[in-house]
Amino acid sequence: MSARNRELVGLIPASLLVTAGFTAVFVQRQDLLSDVSLIYGAIFLGLCVAAHIFLRMTLPHADPYLFPLFALLASFGLVMIYRIEEELAREQAQWFVVGLILFAATIVLLRDYRVLERYRYLIATAGIGLLMAPRLPGIGEQVNGAYLGVRLGPISFQPAEFAKIAIVIFLASYLRDTRQVLVIGARRFLGLTIPPLKHFGPLLVVWGAAMLMLIVIKDLGSSLMFFGAFLSLLYVATNRLSFVLVGMVMFVLGAWLVGSNVPHVQDRVEIWQDPFKPGLVDREGYQIAQSLFAQADGGMLGQGFGQALLSLPGGGTILPAPHTDLIYAVITNELGLVGACAVILIYLLIAERGFKTALLARDSFSTLLATGLTAVVALQVFVIVGGVTKVIPLTGVTLPFISYGGSSIVANFVLLALLLLVSDRARRPQ
Amino acid sequence: MSAPITRLYVLVLVLFGTLVFATSWWTVFGAKGLDDNRFNRRELLEEARIKRGLIKARDGKVLARSVPARGETYRRTYPEGDLFSHAVGYSFTDLGRSGLERSRNDPLTGENEEITSLIDELRGRAREGDDVITTLDSEAQRAAVDALDGQRGSIVALDPRTGAVRVMVSIPQFDPNDYPRESRALNRAEGSPLLNRATQGRYPPGSTFKVVTAAAAIDSGSFTPDSQVNGDTGKVISGVPLANSGGASFGTIDLTTALTNSVNTVWAEVAEKLGKRTMGRYMTRFGFYAKPPLDYPADERAASGEYANGRLLSPNSDQIDVGRMGIGQDKLQVTPLEMAMVAGAVANGGKLVEPHLTDRIVDRDGRIVEDVDTSERTVMKRSTAETLGRMMGNVVKEGTGTAAALSGVDVAGKTGTAEVGGSNQAWFIAFAPVDRPTVAIAATVERTDGQGGTVAAPIAKQVIEALL
Numbered sequence: 001m002s003a004r005n006r007e008l009v010g011l012i013p014a015s016l017l018v019t020a021g022f023t024a025v026f027v028q029r030q031d032l033l034s035d036v037s038l039i040y041g042a043i044f045l046g047l048c049v050a051a052h053i054f055l056r057m058t059l060p061h062a063d064p065y066l067f068p069l070f071a072l073l074a075s076f077g078l079v080m081i082y083r084i085e086e087e088l089a090r091e092q093a094q095w096f097v098v099g100l101i102l103f104a105a106t107i108v109l110l111r112d113y114r115v116l117e118r119y120r121y122l123i124a125t126a127g128i129g130l131l132m133a134p135r136l137p138g139i140g141e142q143v144n145g146a147y148l149g150v151r152l153g154p155i156s157f158q159p160a161e162f163a164k165i166a167i168v169i170f171l172a173s174y175l176r177d178t179r180q181v182l183v184i185g186a187r188r189f190l191g192l193t194i195p196p197l198k199h200f201g202p203l204l205v206v207w208g209a210a211m212l213m214l215i216v217i218k219d220l221g222s223s224l225m226f227f228g229a230f231l232s233l234l235y236v237a238t239n240r241l242s243f244v245l246v247g248m249v250m251f252v253l254g255a256w257l258v259g260s261n262v263p264h265v266q267d268r269v270e271i272w273q274d275p276f277k278p279g280l281v282d283r284e285g286y287q288i289a290q291s292l293f294a295q296a297d298g299g300m301l302g303q304g305f306g307q308a309l310l311s312l313p314g315g316g317t318i319l320p321a322p323h324t325d326l327i328y329a330v331i332t333n334e335l336g337l338v339g340a341c342a343v344i345l346i347y348l349l350i351a352e353r354g355f356k357t358a359l360l361a362r363d364s365f366s367t368l369l370a371t372g373l374t375a376v377v378a379l380q381v382f383v384i385v386g387g388v389t390k391v392i393p394l395t396g397v398t399l400p401f402i403s404y405g406g407s408s409i410v411a412n413f414v415l416l417a418l419l420l421l422v423s424d425r426a427r428r429p430q
Numbered sequence: 431m432s433a434p435i436t437r438l439y440v441l442v443l444v445l446f447g448t449l450v451f452a453t454s455w456w457t458v459f460g461a462k463g464l465d466d467n468r469f470n471r472r473e474l475l476e477e478a479r480i481k482r483g484l485i486k487a488r489d490g491k492v493l494a495r496s497v498p499a500r501g502e503t504y505r506r507t508y509p510e511g512d513l514f515s516h517a518v519g520y521s522f523t524d525l526g527r528s529g530l531e532r533s534r535n536d537p538l539t540g541e542n543e544e545i546t547s548l549i550d551e552l553r554g555r556a557r558e559g560d561d562v563i564t565t566l567d568s569e570a571q572r573a574a575v576d577a578l579d580g581q582r583g584s585i586v587a588l589d590p591r592t593g594a595v596r597v598m599v600s601i602p603q604f605d606p607n608d609y610p611r612e613s614r615a616l617n618r619a620e621g622s623p624l625l626n627r628a629t630q631g632r633y634p635p636g637s638t639f640k641v642v643t644a645a646a647a648i649d650s651g652s653f654t655p656d657s658q659v660n661g662d663t664g665k666v667i668s669g670v671p672l673a674n675s676g677g678a679s680f681g682t683i684d685l686t687t688a689l690t691n692s693v694n695t696v697w698a699e700v701a702e703k704l705g706k707r708t709m710g711r712y713m714t715r716f717g718f719y720a721k722p723p724l725d726y727p728a729d730e731r732a733a734s735g736e737y738a739n740g741r742l743l744s745p746n747s748d749q750i751d752v753g754r755m756g757i758g759q760d761k762l763q764v765t766p767l768e769m770a771m772v773a774g775a776v777a778n779g780g781k782l783v784e785p786h787l788t789d790r791i792v793d794r795d796g797r798i799v800e801d802v803d804t805s806e807r808t809v810m811k812r813s814t815a816e817t818l819g820r821m822m823g824n825v826v827k828e829g830t831g832t833a834a835a836l837s838g839v840d841v842a843g844k845t846g847t848a849e850v851g852g853s854n855q856a857w858f859i860a861f862a863p864v865d866r867p868t869v870a871i872a873a874t875v876e877r878t879d880g881q882g883g884t885v886a887a888p889i890a891k892q893v894i895e896a897l898l
Contacts (some may be wrong), residue, residue, distance in 0.1 A: 023807060121701045186708075236434040272835055278470060295456040296464035297472055309476050311502065318475065337457040344446050351446075355439045360434050369436065384447065389452035 003427070004056045004062040010068030014075045015045050021079030024305030029334050043093050044078055059424035063357055066423065069350045074409075076343060077402035080330055083306045084323045086403050095292035095406040099413035106417035113421045117365055120173040127166030128209060130159035135216050157159055160222050161398070161411035164229070165418070168372035171206070172228055175237035176364040183238050203329040206230050207247065211254040216263045221383040221395025225376065227251050228319065232328055232375035236358075266341050272330055287320050291329040291388050293367070294319055295340075302336030308382060323404035325396050328388045343402070345386070351378045354419060371423045373415050438469055461781060478503040482538045483559030485530060487568040488789060494531065494606075496559075503715065504798055505831055512603035513571055516626035517564070517595070517787060525613055529626070532727045534562050537791045560799050565594035565789045573896035574599040574873075577889040583856075583875035584627035584766040586630030587893055588773035589851035589869040590861060593723075593783035593804045597871075598767075600627035601606075605708055613658050627726065630729045632763035635875060636846030637692045637830075638857045644689060645698045645714035646819055649780075649810035655686045655817055659700060661693040667753035672698055675847075682687045689821045690829035692845065694757045701756020710745025715809040716775060716782065719745055722767050723784040725802070734764035748760070758846060769872035771857045774823065775844075777861035777870045780815035781806045782795040809883075823864045827889075831858065833887040839892035839898060845882035852879040858886035862894050869897045 048071050055062060072094070082089035110116070116123065133150045134140040140150060150159050175182075210227040214220065227247070235244045259265045267284060273290070275285035296307060308330070310317050322330045332340040354374025361367040377400050384403075385393035398408040434485045456464065464470060481504050483496035494516050499505035503729040506521050508514070521528020527535060535541075538559040563780040574585040576596045587597035604616055604623040616624055627633065647653035661680030674680070674694050681689070688696035701709055713719060719735040719742065721728060736743040736750050738761055745748055754760040768784065775782035791800040808817075822842035825831040829846040843860030856878050873890040 204466070232438055233481070236431050236438060239431070239434050276467065290468075292456050292464055293467070293470045295453065295470055296461035296470075298457050299461055300458055309472055309479070318472070332453060332457060337454050340453045341450055344449055346445065348446050351439060351442045354440075355435050358435050364431070367435075371431075373436055375438065375442075378445070382445045385449045386445075387451060389456060391448055391452045 002060075003062065004052070004060060006064035007055065007067055008052055008223055009050055010273045011071055014048065014068060014071040015073060015375055018044055018075040018079060018087055021075070021081065021305055025079065036318070044075065044096060046095055047100055051103065054104055054107075055420065058111075059420050060084050061427040061429070062420040062424035063353050063427070064400040066350065066353050066357075066416065069353065070412075073343070073350075073401035076331070076346075077399075077404070079305065080327055080334075080402065081323050082331065082406045083325075083334070084132075084310065084404075088323055092397060093407070095409040098331045098406065099410045101412040102410055103417045106414050107421060110418070110421060113369070113418060113425075114363075114365060115359070116169050117176070120170050123166045124174075126168035127163045127170060127362075130163040130166065130223075131209075132216060133159045133215060134266050157407035158398070158405065159407070160168075160217075161405075161407040164226065164376050164410060165373070165415055167226060168229060168233070168376055172365055172368035172372050173369055175233055177414060179237040182243075183240065206363055207250055207254070210251065213260060214258045214265065218262055219395050219397075220259070220265055220268060220393055221387060223255070224251075224392075225379045225383050225397065228379040229286060229372055229376040232379075234374045236371050237364075237368060260335070261339075268379055268393040268395065272390065275390070287326065288388075288390060290319050291326050291394070292390060294326075294329040294333040295389070298333040298336045298340075300336050300338065302332070302334045302339055307333055308333040321396075324398055325384065325394070325403075326388060327386050327403050336349065344381075347378065347381045347400075350374070354378075357419060357423040357426060361422055362426060366422045370419060370426075373419050377415065379413075396411060432631075449646060460833035462504065463736075464579065466654045468767070474523050475503075480504070481558045482506065483561040483791075483794075485534075485538070485562045485564060487514075487564055487566045487571075488569055488594075491568045493564070493568075494521075506606075508606045510568070510653045511607065512605040513568070513575065514566065514598075515603045515606055515623075516600045516628060517566055517598040518606070520609045524611050525610060528624075528730065529726065530562065532730075533725050534788060534791070538562060540669075542650070548893070558725040560791050560793045560796055562791055563789045564594075565589075565596060566598065566787065567596045567897065570597045570893055570896040572601065574628060574889075574893045575601070575603070577838050577873075578875070580880065581622060581875050581885075582627075582633055583873070584768045585871065585888075585889065585893055586770040586872045587771050587808050587869055587871040587897060588774045588785055590777035590867050591781065593774070593785045593806075594789065595785050595787050595867070597893055598626075598628045598787070600625070600631070610840070613732075625728055627874075628766045629722070629726060629764060631874075632732055632737065633765075633855050633876070634759050634762060635758040635764040635769060636848035636855060637694075637697075638760055638769055638772075638844050638846035638858050638859045638882070639762060639764070639882065640689060640692065640697045641776065641818065641822065641844050641859065642713060642716055642718075643704070643709070643714075643756040644685065644821065645776065645810050645814060645820055646708055647685065648817055649712070649814040650704065650708050652704060652708075653700060653728050655821055657686045658682050658684055659688065659696045659697045661688060663695060665699065667695070667698045667702060669803065670753045672754070676746050677782065681792040687826060689826045689844070692825075692830050697757045698753040702753040704752075704756075706750055706752045709756065712809070713745060715807070717768055717771050718764075721763065722771060723786075724767065725786050725788050726826075732765055734762075734768035736761045737763045758848060766872045766874050769857070769869055769874075771837045773859040773861045773872060774870035775809040776815050776818050778815075779868035780808060780810040782809045819864055819867075820859075821860075825861070828882075830883040831860070831887050833883055834858060834860055834891040834894070836862070836891060836895060836898075839894075841866075841891070841894065843887065844866050845887060847882045850877065853879065854881065854885075856880055856882045856885040858882050860887075860890050869894050 069376045210223050214223045231244050271285045275288040319326045358367045358370035384397045384399050386392040399414050482496045496504040496895045519531040521527040522529035525591045526653050540559045541597045578601050585599040597763040606616050660682045663674040663677050680776045721731045721733050793799050826834050826841045826843045831843040841862040842864045846857030848855040857874045859872045863865040871890050873895045875885050878885050
């Protein structure tokens with residue numbers, strides 16, 4: 001079976017999930033809403049098929065599993081969002097359209113994505129700029145003490161979602177050039193490999209940027225995600241565990257220093273240590289406490305699509321931000337441990353396909369780009385799911401392709417397009 | 431670069447494995463602790479979303495109903511106001527539950543077999559509670575409240591043949607509709623309106639307890655209704671002289687006369703002769719020394735028996751003065767429910783049918799989910815019960831209980847007047863009609879100047895009339 005036919009078959013689970021999920025939520029609600037349209041599900045499936053046909057024409061050799069896996073995640077997300085708030089599902093469906101347009105544009109405009117290497121510093125500057133934007137007066141937005149949003153007129157978006165792609169492109173390109181010198185030019189000192197300062201300088205800048213991010217946008221999760229992606233790429237590029245260890249020590253040191261001086265980060269850690277502390281549980285600890293209660297309520301098999309307790313008698317939801325930060329808790333509540341594991345398994349399969357693409361790539365830039373894009377998605381999943389399950393302090397990043405949010409959807413579609421571009425080139429018969 | 435990529439993938443595997451472990455911890459292994467966490471209000475909120483079933487009187491009158499409230503929740507209302515405040519109780523999300531609302535919470539919230547709820551789910555129906563049809567008679571309940579006329583006290587009336595509770599009144603009452611607003615005030619209010627005196631009120635039974643002593647005396651074969659016992663006042667019982675009411679001396683009389691005139695010295699001597707062991711055995715058969723069986727929350731029921739320092743004694747305790755206990759004095763404390771059971775056991779030929787408030791549970795489609803079974807136990811021989819019934823009939827015909835006499839119907843009863851700190855606890859227990867009893871009743875009035883025969887008997891009479 002050709003790659004594209006496999007992809008088409010791969011879309012079947014997503015369509016089944018969308019149909020079953022929407023039906024379940026619909027059945028659950030029908031006594032409340034007399035006539036609910038299933039049109040969002042239909043639109044979503046139509047979009048998937050359109051994207052598939054587009055891939056058939058433009059990237060015939062690309063990995064056949066990546067797109068269906070992302071579609072499966074997106075259908076999970078759409079059903080959950082539909083269950084949380086019908087109106088949001090409509091908006092999310094609209095964002096899919098925008099995302100797919102950018103997806104197609106990326107594939108058409110960046111057929112030879114290696115041109116990106118030429119603009120690496122521009123891209124890096126844009127990435128840093130995007131990250132800092134939420135602190136700019138007038139357009140910046142503060143949510144729960146962290147600066148992650150930007151509001152331009154009626155549109156508000158999360159620049160970090162786009163910045164993560166820019167930074168990965170920059171690192172992949174920069175490390176492709178310097179990976180040899182970093183290793184060859186290195187001297188050994190006290191058993192550690194010390195790369196020459198000239199080449200190591202820019203990497204220190206990345207470390208500095210991560211620290212600055214912690215100070216400026218006050219978000220531990222995003223910093224962890226970016227710095228983790230950086231270390232992953234550094235490790236893959238140089239195959240030197242010592243670099244990673246030094247980097248990790250530096251990050252922990254820096255995070256500890258910043259953490260003990262930035263009250264917001266400090267609070268987050270304190271909440272993480274004991275969310276049920278009286279006095280915390282009804283305020284700062286409420287989010288994580290409710291997240292854990294929701295998961296406990298889900299149990300092994302969950303309450304069923306659309307059946308868990310969500311809305312409060314007085315209006316509002318018992319889980320804060322159920323459609324974005326805490327969507328994993330809603331999934332666990334409704335589909336149980338089994339459903340949550342299914343979601344994590346999908347991400348694991350995506351990581352597998354992503355790293356596979358990196359292994360198949362024929363040039364260093366492609367390998368590093370695929371590695372970086374895959375690592376950043378995996379880390380983002382770890383940061384948010386880890387936060388929701390109290391493995392690490394909870395911070396506000398989205399669950400890729402599942403959470404509600406225009407920036408998240410659109411940025412991840414671009415990310416997927418880049419991965420597919422790398423994959424198509426790697427798998428193209430010579 | 432392939433080895434580091436593979437290792438990176440392994441790292442992702444480990445990280446995701448951690449997430450799976452954490453999720454399984456919260457959902458399965460550590461879920462119990464989270465469900466029980468006192469900050470977890472999910473269960474309460476879930477319950478507020480369920481439309482509880484109706485609670486109805488035997489005659490179909492709705493006693494409790496759920497009406498839509500804010501959001502997708504329901505709120506409980508009680509159309510009869512304070513009339514059934516204690517029997518039915520209340521149920522409010524933040525304040526908890528009492529009475530039948532509590533003891534029948536599972537069916538009322540539709541907590542039934544999984545299969546039924548699964549079918550309902552497939553049919554797209556929201557979970558809904560089953561209706562509880564009680565044995566309560568709303569007209570007789572009203573008559574009982576009117577008869578007590580605001581005096582603190584309690585009335586319990588049963589059908590002795592089935593154990594069905596027809597009337598359960600405790601005064602003062604409260605309006606469960608006001609409970610959410612006034613729970614604090616009600617908890618502290620003078621007269622303890624939240625206390626169900628019928629099941630929790632512990633009172634000295636006075637001479638009504640002589641029915642128990644008489645049953646033990648006759649059924650054990652030690653005495654007959656014609657046994658002659660000296661009834662002079664000032665007889666020494668347990669080393670201390672005992673007086674009759676008003677200091678009257680009766681000479682040597684038979685037991686029938688002694689019950690008719692409620693002669694203390696006769697019954698104290700009878701109890702002393704029977705001894706603790708025999709008295710204890712019969713009391714236990716009547717239901718003393720255990721929480722009375724009733725489909726009602728356990729901590730809203732109290733056991734009857736001898737109490738010392740607020741604790742129930744064993745039937746053979748050294749602290750019991752069996753002679754004085756035999757006339758309802760000493761440290762004896764009883765609930766109105768227990769005394770109604772005593773009357774019921776005599777009425778039903780010596781067989782005590784365990785009382786119950788729920789007649790049946792019906793689902794929203796009208797199917798009977800549960801038909802409450804009655805279980806009975808033998809307290810005394812049929813002949814004993816019949817003899818005792820005739821003796822109690824004499825009490826109403828020509829003794830202390832004439833105020834309970836009804837025209838055209840024979841009533842059997844026993845009065846009681848216990849002195850409590852300068853005022854009286856007035857009692858009357860009875861059943862009717864004597865030859866074919868359908869009603870057994872206990873009525874008591876707190877802190878009255880009157881006697882059982884003058885205060886409690888006329889009250890019981892009105893309720894019996896309403897039930898016949």
